[in-house]
Amino acid sequence: MPTDRVRGWVVALVLTVIGGVVRFWDLGWPTDQGTPIFDEKHYVPQAWQVLRNGGYEDNPGYELVVHPPLSKQLMAVGQWIFGYDPVGWRAASALAGTLCILVIVRVARRMTRSTLLGGLAGVLLIADGVSHVSARVGMIDVFPALFVLLAFAALLVDRDDVRARLAVVVAEGRIADTLYGPRLGVRWWRLAAGACLGLSLAAKWSGLYYIVFFGALLLGFDAAARRAAGVARPFLGTLVRDVAPAAWAFLAVPVLCYLASWLPWIASETGTDRHAVGQQIPVGGPLGFLPDWLQGLAYYSTKVLEFHATLDTPRGSPHPWESKPWSWPMGLRPMLYYYESGTGDLGCGSPSCVSAVMLIGTPALWWISLPVLGWSIWRVATAFDWRHAAVLVGYGAGFLPWFTNLDRQMYFFYMTPVAPFLVLAVVLALGEFLGRREQGLERRRTGTLVVGVYTGFVVANFAWLWPILVGTWITADRWNAELWLPSWR
Numbered sequence: 001m002p003t004d005r006v007r008g009w010v011v012a013l014v015l016t017v018i019g020g021v022v023r024f025w026d027l028g029w030p031t032d033q034g035t036p037i038f039d040e041k042h043y044v045p046q047a048w049q050v051l052r053n054g055g056y057e058d059n060p061g062y063e064l065v066v067h068p069p070l071s072k073q074l075m076a077v078g079q080w081i082f083g084y085d086p087v088g089w090r091a092a093s094a095l096a097g098t099l100c101i102l103v104i105v106r107v108a109r110r111m112t113r114s115t116l117l118g119g120l121a122g123v124l125l126i127a128d129g130v131s132h133v134s135a136r137v138g139m140i141d142v143f144p145a146l147f148v149l150l151a152f153a154a155l156l157v158d159r160d161d162v163r164a165r166l167a168v169v170v171a172e173g174r175i176a177d178t179l180y181g182p183r184l185g186v187r188w189w190r191l192a193a194g195a196c197l198g199l200s201l202a203a204k205w206s207g208l209y210y211i212v213f214f215g216a217l218l219l220g221f222d223a224a225a226r227r228a229a230g231v232a233r234p235f236l237g238t239l240v241r242d243v244a245p246a247a248w249a250f251l252a253v254p255v256l257c258y259l260a261s262w263l264p265w266i267a268s269e270t271g272t273d274r275h276a277v278g279q280q281i282p283v284g285g286p287l288g289f290l291p292d293w294l295q296g297l298a299y300y301s302t303k304v305l306e307f308h309a310t311l312d313t314p315r316g317s318p319h320p321w322e323s324k325p326w327s328w329p330m331g332l333r334p335m336l337y338y339y340e341s342g343t344g345d346l347g348c349g350s351p352s353c354v355s356a357v358m359l360i361g362t363p364a365l366w367w368i369s370l371p372v373l374g375w376s377i378w379r380v381a382t383a384f385d386w387r388h389a390a391v392l393v394g395y396g397a398g399f400l401p402w403f404t405n406l407d408r409q410m411y412f413f414y415m416t417p418v419a420p421f422l423v424l425a426v427v428l429a430l431g432e433f434l435g436r437r438e439q440g441l442e443r444r445r446t447g448t449l450v451v452g453v454y455t456g457f458v459v460a461n462f463a464w465l466w467p468i469l470v471g472t473w474i475t476a477d478r479w480n481a482e483l484w485l486p487s488w489r
Contacts, residue, residue, distance in 0.1 A: 011105065012102055019126045023094045026470065031086050039139050043140055050069065056264040070143065070199060071140035071203040074096070090138045093134070093143075096142045096145070100135075100149055104121045107121070111428070117434070123455060128361065128422075130331070133360075134413065136469075143203040144200045144416075144417050145420065151196035151214060158189035162184060162221070163225050178237075179231075179233045179236070180226075180241055181234065184241070194248075195253055197210055197211045197214060205304075206398070209401045213397035214394075218249075221386070262297060266293045274293070277295050311408055325403055325410060328414070329366070331415075334488055336358050337359060338355070348478075355473050363484065364458040365422065372426050373395065379428075394418075394424075395418055395425065430451050434448060434450075467482065468482045
């Protein structure tokens with residue numbers, strides 16, 4: 001790790017404060033005539049129910065409760081502090097989006113061993129339109145994004161910790177005591193990663209994909225560490241020594257964290273479908289050996305799964321802002337969350353004014369995703385670079401599973417948890433331009449210039465898009481100038 005520990009934390013905290021100012025700026029605007037906008041109309045009142053009831057929803061006549069409770073519980077905290085108003089609806093999202101900045105700075109610094117590149121990751125995430133808008137609406141996607149990023153950070157710390165433990169064994173001359181290598185004891189960071197993945201699952205079911213992908217990444221890290229330490233049978237050693245503890249960390253711990261988010265519902269008398277046994281499902285049915293609360297949760301979850309399984313695109317009548325996953329890497333079909341037009345007295349300086357909020361990936365960042373991801377694949381294939389492999393796993397976990405059912409309705413905001421991994425891939429690529437100290441002063445200056453110009457371009461691009469990321473009143477001509485592609489309309 002870099003030796004400038006204090007400076008590393010100063011950079012991370014300063015960027016987090018800057019990001020917090022950007023995310024919280026005029027957070028109460030816009031509204032739909034004082035009511036929530038877009039899908040806030042689902043989650044904001046559900047979070048209010050959670051606050052009113054002490055942690056659970058209880059409206060059985062409104063069974064469009066299609067996600068686990070944790071995101072809405074966190075939103076309820078914001079409503080408890082600020083009230084049932086636009087700031088209260090969005091405060092928890094804004095805080096989660098701000099914390100993502102802190103985490104990504106530390107993650108990038110650990111991966112690259114560079115405080116400069118860590119800070120660069122923070123700047124790019126601040127200037128990402130998807131991350132920005134997702135942090136400023138009362139919706140749920142920013143919460144799994146935070147927990148997934150925290151899980152990834154814990155995995156990286158666990159990787160370094162495992163290698164440090166193995167280094168001690170090598171130094172003591174015990175690495176060849178068995179064919180499988182040593183037992184590594186309790187790995188607290190692995191357990192922390194599992195807990196974060198469980199929280200991600202409790203925020204949105206798509207967290208399940210990350211449990212599978214990160215579990216594979218964890219075992220890959222373990223096998224590589226044993227091989228690097230000189231273990232005679234590193235892959236078999238991973239199978240013998242690491243798989244069972246990994247199953248506890250990445251299966252049992254997430255399930256326990258997931259169930260913990262349901263504790264208020266379990267303790268309730270009026271939670272939606274809480275007492276399904278004897279009503280929606282018969283007493284003594286196939287699952288009669290389970291406690292009533294678990295049968296009720298299974299029934300509730302089946303209804304949620306049924307909703308998602310049947311959420312298909314109507315033939316000939318798709319949602320106007322629906323998109324398919326092949327368009328997501330470059331953000332070719334963003335989403336319009338809010339739109340209102342009016343006369344010049346609204347303050348835009350023109351007879352016709354527009355206020356809009358659109359979920360757009362900053363083009364200077366998202367439009368280079370294909371060559372950047374291609375570079376990561378090349379680095380993995382030719383140099384076995386673990387950093388690029390880890391980023392590709394994180395990106396793939398949030399992107400690839402959506403190709404399994406292309407008839408389903410899908411939207412660009414599903415990429416919110418993927419955005420930090422795009423930023424990390426870009427930072428790794430920029431690190432190649434920056435070069436290493438031993439490459440000479442001229443090479444470093446040229447690389448610094450390239451990186452600086454690109455970063456400035458991303459920030460300028462974000463600044464240009466700012467009015468349609470926050471709903472500022474602008475002229476109709478400016479609104480049209482913001483829409484760069486036909487697919488943005």
